[in-house]
Amino acid sequence: MDDKRYLLSLIREGEHQQQDFKYRVADASKLAKSVSAFANTDGGRLLIGVRDDGQIAGVRSEEEIFMMHQAAYKFCKPEASIKFDTYHIDGRTIVIATVPPSVKRPVCALDEEGNKRAYIRIADENIVASPVHLALWRELQKPQGIMLTYDDNISKLLRIMEGRRQTLNQIVSLSRIPRFKVISLLARLIRFGTVRCDYTGQQFLFSMI
Numbered sequence: 475m476d477d478k479r480y481l482l483s484l485i486r487e488g489e490h491q492q493q494d495f496k497y498r499v500a501d502a503s504k505l506a507k508s509v510s511a512f513a514n515t516d517g518g519r520l521l522i523g524v525r526d527d528g529q530i531a532g533v534r535s536e537e538e539i540f541m542m543h544q545a546a547y548k549f550c551k552p553e554a555s556i557k558f559d560t561y562h563i564d565g566r567t568i569v570i571a572t573v574p575p576s577v578k579r580p581v582c583a584l585d586e587e588g589n590k591r592a593y594i595r596i597a598d599e600n601i602v603a604s605p606v607h608l609a610l611w612r613e614l615q616k617p618q619g620i621m622l623t624y625d626d627n628i629s630k631l632l633r634i635m636e637g638r639r640q641t642l643n644q645i646v647s648l649s650r651i652p653r654f655k656v657i658s659l660l661a662r663l664i665r666f667g668t669v670r671c672d673y674t675g676q677q678f679l680f681s682m683i
Contacts, residue, residue, distance in 0.1 A: 477561045481568060484521060485528045489598040492518035497525045498534060502541040506549035506583035511593035511600035512573035513554045513581040514607075518595060520571040532566030542571055549584045552576075579611040596673045604678045606642060606671060609661035622666045627651055631659055632682060635669065639679035 489495055494508050499522060512518035522542060523533040533539060539558075546556040554573060561568045580592035580603060592603040622628075627649075634640060634648045642660070646653045660680055663669035672679050 478563050481521075481530075481561055481563055481570075484519075484570075485524060485530075488528070489526070491595055491597060492516055494518065494520050494598070494600075495524040495526055495528070496520055496522045497531055498523075499538040499541045499545075502544035503549045503583065503585050505542065505545035507593050507600045509546050509550050509554045509556065509571075509573055510581050510583040510591075511595040513550070513576040514579050514592055514603065514611075515575070515595040517573055517575040519573070521568065522571060523566065523568040530563060530566055530568065532563075533569055539569060542569065546571075546573075551582050551584060551590060552578050554581050579614075580608060601673060604642065604671075605657045606660045606664070606678070606680070609657045610664055613658075613661045613665050622662060622668070627655065628659055628663065631656065631663070632668070635680055635682045637682075639672065639674075639681040641677055641679060645680060 484493065487493055492512070496505065496508070499505055505520075508520055522538070523531055525531050542558065546554045554576065557572045559570045559572070561570065582590035582592045584590055592608065593600045594603050594607060595601075630649050630651065631645060634645055640648070642653075642656065645660070646656050649656060651659075660669060664671060668683060669680055670683050672681070
């Protein structure tokens with residue numbers, strides 16, 4: 475398959491969990507959000523120089539390519555792994571930036587003020603990671619073989635989520651367990667496959683599996 479056919483086959487897929495289109499790169503810190511989201515989820519690729527509707531516009535300048543590198547290496551902490559491949563199609567230059575899943579999560583995107591925020595990729599959106607995601611990544615760094623102990627707090631949380639989905643705030647309110655403790659327990663329950671987290675209506679909802 476030649477470069478043009480390959481690129482067109484990717485564009486036909488549209489934007490999804492592991493693919494995003496970027497018409498132009500005007501701000502490395504904004505691009506870093508996509509890099510963070512892919513690194514913290516299942517990995518993915520950015521087709522840079524492609525409009526949202528799939529039209530090939532091309533990368534305009536070397537400065538844009540420089541900002542792509544900045545997004546991964548300056549505006550992501552820790553630095554994200556990223557591979558750049560350049561394609562020349564009908565006189566236009568397209569760059570595909572491929573980001574693998576990170577083993578050091580969270581990969582945070584920095585804004586211009588240096589504030590850090592981690593993102594995850596859900597469908598075709600970059601979503602700010604919840605406190606439970608941050609706790610889950612810490613949980614996953616712990617040694618294997620740790621057992622889940624069903625104490626009174628965990629039993630209370632499971633009763634609250636039985637048969638219905640609840641937000642973090644709802645669970646904290648109903649359980650009357652300190653917020654930091656609920657976050658830690660939910661992360662542990664997700665790790666052990668007892669609870670799931672869904673993103674619906676612009677909010678994270680937790681329920682029993």
